[in-house]
Amino acid sequence: MADRQGREAGRRQRNILCPQLDPDHRSSWREKLYVIIFESDTPAGKLFDLLLIVAIAASVGVVMLDSVKAINDQHGEALHIAEWIFTLLFTAEYVLRILCVDRPKKYVFSFFGVVDLLSILPTYFSILLPGTEFMIIIRALRILRVFRILKLGAYLSEANILLLSLKASRKKIEVFLFTVILMVIIFGSLMYLIEGEENGFTSIPRSIYWAIVTLTTVGYGDIAPATPWGQVLASVIMICGYGIIAVPTGIVSAEMVKATGEAKERKVCPGCKAAYHDQDAEFCKYCGGEL
Numbered sequence: 001m002a003d004r005q006g007r008e009a010g011r012r013q014r015n016i017l018c019p020q021l022d023p024d025h026r027s028s029w030r031e032k033l034y035v036i037i038f039e040s041d042t043p044a045g046k047l048f049d050l051l052l053i054v055a056i057a058a059s060v061g062v063v064m065l066d067s068v069k070a071i072n073d074q075h076g077e078a079l080h081i082a083e084w085i086f087t088l089l090f091t092a093e094y095v096l097r098i099l100c101v102d103r104p105k106k107y108v109f110s111f112f113g114v115v116d117l118l119s120i121l122p123t124y125f126s127i128l129l130p131g132t133e134f135m136i137i138i139r140a141l142r143i144l145r146v147f148r149i150l151k152l153g154a155y156l157s158e159a160n161i162l163l164l165s166l167k168a169s170r171k172k173i174e175v176f177l178f179t180v181i182l183m184v185i186i187f188g189s190l191m192y193l194i195e196g197e198e199n200g201f202t203s204i205p206r207s208i209y210w211a212i213v214t215l216t217t218v219g220y221g222d223i224a225p226a227t228p229w230g231q232v233l234a235s236v237i238m239i240c241g242y243g244i245i246a247v248p249t250g251i252v253s254a255e256m257v258k259a260t261g262e263a264k265e266r267k268v269c270p271g272c273k274a275a276y277h278d279q280d281a282e283f284c285k286y287c288g289g290e291l
Contacts (some may be wrong), residue, residue: 033100037093052093060087087123094120165255172251180244184211187237191230199226213242 036044059082065071066079088156094116098104103239188208200223201210210223214237223236283290 007236031095031099037097037100055086055089062086071132083123087120090116090120099222161256161259164259165252168250168259170254173248176247176251180215183240184208184215187211187215187233191225191233194230195225195227199230200224211237214238215244216247217241 030231035042036048039045062079062082062231066076066083072079097107097113097116103105110116185208188211189204191210192201192204192207193208199206215235217238225231
């Protein structure tokens with residue numbers, strides 16, 4: 001009885017979180033295909049995601065190798081055949097994704113739907129416009145979607161805490177960045193006046209570039225002050241750089257501590273493991289189970 005209620009709750013939760021799946025086709029091949037392609041809770045779904053990751057990485061590797069002239073001269077034909085094989089596979093996958101969702105238009109115009117389409121079009125365009133096949137490197141973006149195989153859902157609450165912390169500290173960080181911009185403009189202008197063109201500071205923008213590199217403690221060394229007063233100013237900027245690095249870290253850390261404390265006060269559903277329920281909630285807003 002408890003197992004049946006758990007399965008029913010899981011189905012209700014999936015229908016809420018995945019509205020594009022047609023409720024009238026829950027037992028059809030479309031649902032089975034949908035679960036395999038868009039979810040990774042089953043062995044078949046996990047296997048599909050793993051194979052997709054391998055195929056994406058291999059196809060990107062083929063494009064990279066094809067751009068190397070020495071390799072292209074020896075194995076160009078084999079690489080060309082491999083690219084067409086990957087393109088046909090990704091085309092079939094794209095068509096299957098459209099077939100198994102209830103609202104194909106929504107998927108086609110979504111971010112990953114556009115990425116899926118752009119990942120296969122360059123190969124077909126290369127027939128008419130040679131050279132566009134190298135645009136297939138955009139397939140690397142598709143790996144972002146299949147990272148769910150790594151069970152990142154278990155860290156969803158922590159990701160939400162980080163996003164809330166960044167959002168809460170946005171205004172403070174904006175003021176901090178504005179202050180830094182003012183500092184590099186002032187320091188860069190002063191260095192331009194002190195050093196001048198003869199020491200490499202040929203313009204104020206180039207001097208501002210040097211101030212940014214110095215203030216952030218990167219220190220490329222392509223430009224360096226040669227006069228005593230220029231070295232004194234550079235020392236001041238370096239010292240300020242160490243203090244500036246700690247400011248945004250402290251701002252975000254303080255907000256993360258606050259957000260973590262608030263998150264711990266939220267209830268978690270024992271059935272579907274959904275979090276972020278109000279403290280006075282008695283039932284889960286996703287599966288309806290008792291909290």
